Amino acid sequence: xxxxxGCKVALLVVVVALFAGAMGFASGFxxxxxxxxxxxxxxxxxxxxxxTTPASAELVPGVEPGDQTPMPATPVPTIAIPxxxxxxxxxxxxxxxxxxxxxxGELPSEEDMIHGAIRGAVDTVGxxxxxxxxxxxxxxxxxxxxxxxxGIGAMVSMEDGRLVIVEPFRxxxxxxxxxxxxxxxLQVDETPIENMSIYEAIALILGPAGTEVRLTILxxxxxxxxxxxTRASIEVPMVESRMLEDDIAYxxxxxxxxxxTAKLEEALDELLAQSPQGLILDLRGxxxxxxxxxxxxxxxxxxxxxxxxIERTKEEELLLYPQDYGSRGPLVPDLPMxxxxxxxxASASEIVAGALQDIGRAVLVGETTFGKGSVQLIHELSNxxxxxxxxxxxxxxxxxxxxxxxxxxxxxVEYTQEDADADRDPQLERAVEYLLTGE
Numbered sequence: 001x002x003x004x005x006g007c008k009v010a011l012l013v014v015v016v017a018l019f020a021g022a023m024g025f026a027s028g029f030x031x032x033x034x035x036x037x038x039x040x041x042x043x044x045x046x047x048x049x050x051x052t053t054p055a056s057a058e059l060v061p062g063v064e065p066g067d068q069t070p071m072p073a074t075p076v077p078t079i080a081i082p083x084x085x086x087x088x089x090x091x092x093x094x095x096x097x098x099x100x101x102x103x104x105g106e107l108p109s110e111e112d113m114i115h116g117a118i119r120g121a122v123d124t125v126g127x128x129x130x131x132x133x134x135x136x137x138x139x140x141x142x143x144x145x146x147x148x149x150x151g152i153g154a155m156v157s158m159e160d161g162r163l164v165i166v167e168p169f170r171x172x173x174x175x176x177x178x179x180x181x182x183x184x185x186l187q188v189d190e191t192p193i194e195n196m197s198i199y200e201a202i203a204l205i206l207g208p209a210g211t212e213v214r215l216t217i218l219x220x221x222x223x224x225x226x227x228x229x230t231r232a233s234i235e236v237p238m239v240e241s242r243m244l245e246d247d248i249a250y251x252x253x254x255x256x257x258x259x260x261t262a263k264l265e266e267a268l269d270e271l272l273a274q275s276p277q278g279l280i281l282d283l284r285g286x287x288x289x290x291x292x293x294x295x296x297x298x299x300x301x302x303x304x305x306x307x308x309x310i311e312r313t314k315e316e317e318l319l320l321y322p323q324d325y326g327s328r329g330p331l332v333p334d335l336p337m338x339x340x341x342x343x344x345x346a347s348a349s350e351i352v353a354g355a356l357q358d359i360g361r362a363v364l365v366g367e368t369t370f371g372k373g374s375v376q377l378i379h380e381l382s383n384x385x386x387x388x389x390x391x392x393x394x395x396x397x398x399x400x401x402x403x404x405x406x407x408x409x410x411x412x413v414e415y416t417q418e419d420a421d422a423d424r425d426p427q428l429e430r431a432v433e434y435l436l437t438g439e
Contacts, residue, residue, distance in 0.1 A: 079110050092117070115385070119197070127390050128158045129376050131197035135384035138199075151206040152213065153234045154179060155287055155344045157370070158198040162186075166370065167285050167344035169234070170420075177229040179217070180417060181343070186224060187216035199388070209233040241267035248432050249276035249335075253297070256289025256348035261296040268300065268331055278336040278435030280428070284366060288347025291375070292325045297348075298355050299327030301337065301362070308355040310395040311375070337362040338431040341409060346370035354396035354407050364409040365431045373402025 081097045084090045100107060108116070118132045153172025157164050163185040168174035187193060188204040205213060209232050218224045238260055241251040249271035253264055271279070288294075298308045299322025311318040321327075339353050339362045350369050356362035373394040379387045394402050411434060413427045433439075 079113065111383075118387075122197075122387075123195075127374075128198060129372075129374055129388065130390045131199055131388050133197060133199045133203075133386040133388065137203035138380070138384060138386040149206060150209045150233050151231055152177075152179075152229045153232065155285060155346075156185070156198070156202065158196075158201070161195040163193055163196075163198065163201045167342070169285065172234060173229050173232050177227050179215075179227060179229070180219065182220065184218040185215050186218055189214050199386075207231050239263045239267045241271055243271065243274055243276065244280075244432060246432065246436055247275065247277040248435055249274070249279045250282065250428075251279070252282035252284075254286055256286070256293040256297070258290065258293070260289060260293045261300065264297060265300060265331060272332065272335075276335065278338070279332060280338050280340060280431045280435070281362070282340040282428075283345045283349040283353055284340050284342040284427070285344035286346070286349040287344065287370075288349055288372065291348065291351075294348035294351040295320055295322050295325045296327055298322055298352050299325075299329070300331045301333070301356060302330055302359055303333075304329050306355075306359060307397045309351050309397070310399060311392050312395065313392040336435050338365050338434055339363070340366050340427055340431055341369050341407065342367040342415065342427070343370055343406075345407075346372040350402045350407055351394060354400065354402060357407065357410070358397040358400070363411065363434060364407060365411045365434065366409050366413055366427045367415070368408055369402075369406040371402060371404050371406035373405075 079096070079100065081093050081100075084093075096113070107113075115132065115134055122130055122132050152174040153169040154174035155166040155169070157166050165174070165179050165181060165183040165185065167181055168179045185193060185201070185205075188201070191204060193201040193204065205215070207213060211231050213229050213231060215227050215229060216224055217227050238255065238257065239251060239253055241249070244250050249268075251264060251267050251271065253260060268279075295308055298306075302308070302322065304323035304327040305321055307319055307321060309320045311320060337356070339356060341349070341353050341364050345353065345366075346369065350371075350373060353362075353364055353369065357364050374390045375392040375394070376388045377391045379389065381387055396402065396407075400407075411430060413430045415425070415427050419426055
């Protein structure tokens with residue numbers, strides 16, 4: 001993400017005006033309700049069938065017509081329909097006017113209707129990262145962004161309108177409650193979240209440490225079931241480093257938040273002082289962060305004038321180099337290097353991994369990365385809501401698309417739940433083997 005923080009719960013970590021047609025409008029309201037088909041045709045009058053009720057007919061079994069309890073008065077529409085303009089937007093107001101006239105039931109408030117219409121319009125774009133976030137969820141995000149948060153400790157994504165657990169973080173509440181990669185979250189407490197924006201769904205899962213959230217989970221091969229997770233304060237570390245056997249240096253970078261490169265540089269200085277024979281940079285589960293940190297981190301391993309990324313917008317194409325953000329040259333220019341990646345490696349992680357793979361500076365080991373190669377601008381709307389809009393897409397130095405594709409590792413190694421349960425790390429083991437043998 002460019003100029004926005006990627007946090008450990010989303011890609012994160014990971015946003016127009018009112019302009020929706022009938023389909024967009026309907027899909028907007030599907031965020032909060034399930035559309036149930038009603039038997040019988042609603043168009044009987046159009047087809048010529050008499051739908052009026054004879055005066056002598058029984059409207060309630062066993063009760064005479066004259067004894068009927070009066071039906072409640074139809075609520076008076078509260079949203080004034082603007083005059084026709086001759087533009088396509090007239091169709092929206094035509095449809096809403098009919099709903100106000102005919103709908104049997106409680107109408108939504110003006111604010112809910114407007115929010116639903118915006119969601120529907122945004123949904124027609126077909127990009128899960130271009131999204132409307134209601135005021136409450138937007139305020140919650142503003143209060144909780146940063147290096148720590150209170151929640152369940154998992155990276156999630158929105159796939160085909162469903163929230164998917166990409167990776168539960170080790171030792172955090174999601175993992176402790178038994179959630180697995182690939183689990184689909186259907187409902188948070190009493191709220192169905194299918195077709196919600198990822199940001200609003202995450203806001204429902206986040207909450208004060210010590211409180212409980214109930215998640216309805218769909219797991220492959222099983223019926224839906226409920227899991228209770230006790231939220232905790234999740235501290236997002238930045239860097240962990242150590243020397244492995246056989247003089248292999250290991251550094252894990254957890255996010256690209258502010259000062260990520262500086263902290264990684266400190267760790268590398270300590271490791272280099274021990275004369276390692278190879279280096280493993282672990283970007284597994286790293287959801288990304290600031291664009292400039294990705295460029296600076298790349299600059300620790302390649303020349304400052306080496307092309308690291310291509311960014312394309314509607315207006316221009318930018319070629320980005322480490323020197324554009326103040327890189328002074330590589331700290332580790334030629335030490336044999338492996339980067340560990342998996343499905344939780346996203347955004348800025350993919351910039352670094354893709355660049356060093358294209359340049360030939362590092363070998364990727366692990367699993368295909370997430371495929372988040374886009375930049376969102378966050379617009380705060382007049383009522384405190386947010387509109388996130390995808391502004392640009394990222395490409396590797398060899399012009400490979402990241403978004404929707406991900407990066408294929410040079411050496412594919414799966415990490416299974418059985419490995420985790422047995423405290424094995426076959427990806428790390430394979431990375432060490434490559435550095436020792438070159439194969």
